[in-house]
Amino acid sequence: MPEEEDSYGKHGEPFKHDPSFKGPIQNRSCTDIVCCILFIVAILGYIAVGILAWSQGDPRKAIYPTDSRGDFCGQAGTPLENKRKLFYFNIMKCASPMVLLSFQCPTTQLCVETCPDKFMTLTKAYTNDKDFDYYKTFCKETVTRSMSLPDILRDRLCPSMLIPSKSFTRRCFPDLGLKGGVVTVGNSTKFEDGDGKMRDAKDLVDGVKNATVVMEARQVVMKIFEDYTHSWYWILIGLVIAMLLSLLFIVLMRFLAGVMIWIIIIAVIAVIGYGIFHCYMEYANLKNEPGANVTLQELGLQTDFTVYLHIRQTWLAFMIILAIVEVIIILLLIFLRKRILIAIALIKEASKAIRYMMCSMFYPLFTFLLLAIVVAYWAVTAVFLSTSNEAIYKVVNQSACVHSGENCDHANYSTSKMKADCPESECNFAFYGGETVYHKYLIALQFYNVFLFFWCANFVTALGQMSLAGAFASYYWAYSKPGDIPTFPVFSSMGRSLRYHTGSLAFGSLILAIVQIIRVLLEYLDHKLKGAQNKFAKFLLCCLKCCFWCLEKFIKFLNRNAYIMVAIHGKNFCASAMNALNLLMRNLLRVAVVDKVTDFLLFLGKLLIVGLVGVFAFFFFSGRVKAFENTAPNLHYYWVPILTVVIGSYLIAHGFFSVYDMCVDTLFLCFCEDLERNDGSPARPYYMSTTIREILWKGEVADQSASAALQPQDEDGALKNPQEKDEL
DSSP: OHHHHHHHHHTOOOOOOOTTOOSSOSSOOOOOHHHHHHHHHHHHHHHHHHHHHHHHOOTHHHHSOBOTTSOBTTOTTSTTTTOOEEEESOGGGGGSTHHHHHSSOSSOEEEESSOOOSOEEHHHHTTOHHHHHHHHTTSOTTOOTTSOHHHHHHTTOSOSEEOOEEEETTEEEEOEEEETTEEEETTBSEEEOTTSOEEEGGGGHHHHHHHHHHHHHHHHHHHHHHHHHHHHHHHHHHHHHHHHHHHHHHHHHHHOHHHHHHHHHHHHHHHHHHHHHHHHHHHHHTTTSTTTTOOHHHHOOOSOGGGGGGSHHHHHHHHHHHHHHHHHHHHHHHHTHHHHHHHHHHHHHHHHHHHTOTHHHHHHHHHHHHHHHHHHHHHHHHHHHHTOOEEEEEEEOSSOOTTTTOBOOSTTGGGSHHHHHOTTOEEEEEEEEOOSHHHHTHHHHHHHHHHHHHHHHHHHHHHHHHHHHHHHHHHHTOSSTTTTSOSSHHHHHHHHHHHHOHHHHHHHHHHHHHHHHHHHHHHHHHHHTTTOOOHHHHHHHHHHHHHHHHHHHHHHHHHHHHHHHHHHHOOOHHHHHHHHHHHHHHTHHHIIIIIHHHHHHHHHHHHHHHHHHHHHHHHHHTTOSGGGTTTSOOOSOTHHHHHHHHHHHHHHHHHHHHHHHHHHHHHHHHHHHHHHHOOSSSSSOOOSOHHHHHHHSTTSSOOHHHHHTOOOBOTTSOBSSOOOOOOO
C-alpha cells in the first residue's frame, strides 16, 4: 500500500467518494468559452475565404489547355468546343529555358480538333489545294487561299511545317520513337523544316523533353482523373461492400464477440498467408519472361506503376513484407495469448453496452457525412483558389525586341506602342498570375484553407468521440441496467457536447491542428531540401519529423481521454486532460496490458476488412479473373481505384470499429475511477459488473475466494445487492 500511496502523490489525488455522483453530470456550465468564440470567428473567416475564392476562381483553367489568346480548348458552348487539343506552331521553341520559368512555350498556340499525322511544309502545301485545305486546319482563322505565301509567313498565320504528332495531355507533341537505336519521328529519322532543310529527328528531343518535364505532373494527374471518371461507381460499390462488412462484423460481435474475435484472428492470418502465396506464384511465373529480371534500381521511377508488376523483384519485395507482417502477428498472438483472453472478455462487456444503444453503431455514418462536407469544402476552395489567377500575356518576338518578355494588353496590342516598336512581335498568353493584393496573399489563403481543414476535421472527430463517451459512461454508471440508462443516450450526449463543450472540442482540435500543420510544413521543407548536400540539415529535419509524429500520436491519445472526462464531469479541457492523464498514470499497468491489447485485436478486425475488399478490388480492376474482363473499366492505372478502395475501406472500418474502441476506452476509465471512488462495501458499492472486475482487477483476475463471496447478478452482470467488501 505505501507504493500505491506514493503513486497517488506523484500523479495527483485519487477521486473521492461522492454519494451524489451518478455518472455524466447533468447540471454543467459552458467550458473554454474563449476558444469557442475563436473557433466561430475562424469558421466565419473560412466561409469568407470560400466566397472570395468562388468569386475569383475558374476551375476551367485546371481542366482545359489554353491557346495564345487565353481561350480554353474544348470548352462546351464555345466555338472551340470540338477543338480539344493544343497545337504548337514551332515545338522547337519549347527547348528554351523560358518554358521552365513561365510554363508556356514562346510560340503561337492554337486549339485544333486533331493533331497533324503527316509531314508537310507550308511551301509545298500552298501549291496543292487539297493539301492547303488540310494545312489550314492548323492555321489561324484569318488565313484564306487568296493570301500570298510571304504574307502568311510574315504575319505568322500558319506554322512553317507540320510534324506527325500525338496527343499528350491534350497537347500535340511530335510522335517520337526509337528504331535501331536511332530517334525517329513518325516512321522517319529525318524531316524537312520550313526552310527546306533536312534535319535529324533527334533535334526535336530536347524541345519535347523540356515540354514533357513541364507537363508530366499534369499528365499523370489527368490520367488519374480520367481513371476516376471511368471507375467511380465501382469504387463506390467497393466502399459500400466495406461498409456492409464492417456493419456485419459489428452486429455479429454484439452477439458473438468471443467467436468473432477468434474468426478475425484466424482470417487475418489466412488472408496474409494467401497474399504470400499469390506473390510467390507471380514471382515464379515471371521467371522466364523477358525483362522480368530487371532490378527496381535499374528500372528507376516510372509514372506507369503497372510496369513494376512485370518485374520479379517487385513481387519478391511484396512477399518479404507480407511474410514479416505474418511472423510479427503470429509472435504477438503467442506472447499475448493470455492477455487476448482478457481483452476478448472486455470486448464482450463493450458489446453489452452497445446492445442498449444500437444507434451508436450508426453514429459513424453521421461522422462520415460531416467529414465529407469538410473535405468537399476544402477541396473546392483549394481548386478555386489555385485557379483564381488572371491571364498574363507577354510579348513574343522571333528577332531582337526591346519589349520581349514584357507584359502586354492582348485586346489592344495591335495599336500599342510595343507593336509599333516591334512590328513582328505578338502578344501571347503566357501563364496565370496577378499582382493585386488578393493575388499576393493567395499562398496565405491556401495555408488558411489547409489549417481550417485540419481544425474542422479534428473537431468533427472530437465531437463523435465525446458523444459516444458520454453515452457509454451513462451505461457504466447506471446502477440498474437498463432502467437507469437515459433515453436516447447518444443524442443526449451529443446535445450536451455541443451546448456546453464546443469550446473544449475546439481547444483540443486546435492543438492537434497546429501540430499537423507543422508536420505539413516539415514535409514541404523536406521536399525543397532533397537536393541539398547539408547532412546536418537533413538529420535535423528527420529528427523534427519524427518528434512531431510522436507528438501528434500523444496528443490524439490525450485528447481522446480528455474528451471522455469532459463528457463525464463537464470540466474544461485542460483540467479534464490533466485528470485523465493522472488517472491513466495511476493505472499504467492496466493501460499497457489490457487497453492496448484490445486496440490490437480491433486493429486486426480493420485489417481483415481491408484485406478482403482489397483482394476483391485487385482481381476485379486488374482483370486477372476472366469473369470480370468485360465488366472492369479500361484504365490507365488500375492501382488508382484499388488504392482508393483500400484506403476508403480502412477509413470506413476504422469508423465502425471506433465505436467499440471508444466504448472500451470509456469503460476502462470509468472502471479506474470507480476503483478510487468506491470500495465495494454496502455504503460504497462498485458500479462495475463482476465481469469487468474479474478482467481488470489489479491482480488481473479476481481471487477465487473473493469471487465466491459475490452476490447474485442479473443477466448483464450488474450487482443486484452488493454487500461485499473486496480487498486487494
